[in-house]
Amino acid sequence: MSEVIWGLATSHVPSIGAAMDRGLTSDPVWAPLFEGYAPARTWLADKTPDVAILIYNDHANGIDLDIVPTFAIGTAERYRVADEGFGRRPVPDVVGAPDLSFHLLQHLMDEGFDLTVFQELDVDHGFTVPLSVWTPDPGDAWPCPVVPILVNVIQYPQPTAARCYALGKALGRAIASFDGARTVGILGTGGMSHQLAGARAGFINPDFDAMFLDAIENDPEKLAALTREDYIRQAGSEGIELIMWLVMRGAMNERVRKVHAAYHVPASNTAAGLALFDNRVAQHA
Ligand code: DHB
Ligand code: FE
Numbered sequence: 001m002s003e004v005i006w007g008l009a010t011s012h013v014p015s016i017g018a019a020m021d022r023g024l025t026s027d028p029v030w031a032p033l034f035e036g037y038a039p040a041r042t043w044l045a046d047k048t049p050d051v052a053i054l055i056y057n058d059h060a061n062g063i064d065l066d067i068v069p070t071f072a073i074g075t076a077e078r079y080r081v082a083d084e085g086f087g088r089r090p091v092p093d094v095v096g097a098p099d100l101s102f103h104l105l106q107h108l109m110d111e112g113f114d115l116t117v118f119q120e121l122d123v124d125h126g127f128t129v130p131l132s133v134w135t136p137d138p139g140d141a142w143p144c145p146v147v148p149i150l151v152n153v154i155q156y157p158q159p160t161a162a163r164c165y166a167l168g169k170a171l172g173r174a175i176a177s178f179d180g181a182r183t184v185g186i187l188g189t190g191g192m193s194h195q196l197a198g199a200r201a202g203f204i205n206p207d208f209d210a211m212f213l214d215a216i217e218n219d220p221e222k223l224a225a226l227t228r229e230d231y232i233r234q235a236g237s238e239g240i241e242l243i244m245w246l247v248m249r250g251a252m253n254e255r256v257r258k259v260h261a262a263y264h265v266p267a268s269n270t271a272a273g274l275a276l277f278d279n280r281v282a283q284h285a
Contacts, residue, residue: 001176001177001178001179002050002176002178002181002182002183002184003175003176003182003183004186004253005049005185005280006044006049006185006186006276006277007248007256008133008134008185008186008274008275008276008277009191009245009273009276009277010133011190011191011192011271011273012056012129012130012190012241013125013129013267013270014129014268015267016129016132017091017125020132021090021091025136033262033267036263037133037274039259039260040262041134043259043276044185048144050144050183051097051145051183051185052144052145052146052185052186052187053100053146053149053171053184053185053186053187054130054146054148055186055187055247056127056148056149057126057150057153057154057244058124058126058127059084059124059125059126061084062082063118063121063150068152069115069116069150070116070152071113071114071116071151071152071167073101073115073116073117073150074121074149075102076096076098076121078094078095079096079121079122079148080093080122081093081094082122082124083122084125091132092138092139092141094131094145095145095146096145096147097145097147097181100145100181103177104147104149104174104178105117107170108170108171108174111174112170113167118150121148123148126190127148129189130187133274144185149247151244153240153243153244157228160228160243161223161225162224162225164224164243164250165221165246167247168250168251168252169250171247186251188244188248188249189241189244189245190242191212191239191245191273192213192235192239193205193206193235193236194235194236194238194269195269196238196270197237198237200236201269204236204266204271205234205235205236205239206263206265206271209263209271212273213261213263213273213275216245216246217256217275217277220250224246228240238270252277253282256277256279257277257278257281258276259276260276261273262274
């Protein structure tokens, strides 16, 4: 038996990683964003899990746009940091957990989620920025092995929010039935509202983001009921990345406790959000 002990949802804006890599986190422009992360990092510091699962999307860096799997999982021993055109970020490669990957793959297949399998995968800012938000100074290695689960949010039609939430529920059952780890951290990444191109470039919707930050804790079914078009209309063409938070939430208990949340506008052209949940409230109640 393995247990999800916490869930961390965070935006993955590439300039957040660049600000860290360049030592700009105390710069007046960046300080408010990073101050918002501090309570989450402090709480997480003594809660390193045996393994983490990171729900993310690639942005045509690790995977060619000719083949875009709707859902996929990495089964590798190691994932290299992708070169997105400016050289690789100076952060460690990611150590995988193939035994957990194969367990999740089989369990999810048996539940009707036919995931594509990556035996080799370079991970881009969608993966490394959330790891940096969790662990700003990883040194030579991230705190634990990490299994990547990929969701297509970049090419229409993206999976529905309901399907992502259902995947999360199945993932939760798959984790619970895994004997190889005691504790698991789960990361849901991307968002919040943003649109990077087109007539609405720069679009941000703080009202939608506030609703989402509240409902992801207390009423995820409401978020799962929104259509992909609702997400694109209300959160922007890239704001639909938020459906990945629902995979994380689905894998957690019905009742969770929000440890900390932060919201900052803008990071780059994007509304950046963070939400940290303790999954062991029932136990501690
Ligand atoms: C930005 C946001 C993203 O989600 C992304 O994938 C790339 C860039 C941005 O705000 O700059
Ligand atoms: Fe993105």
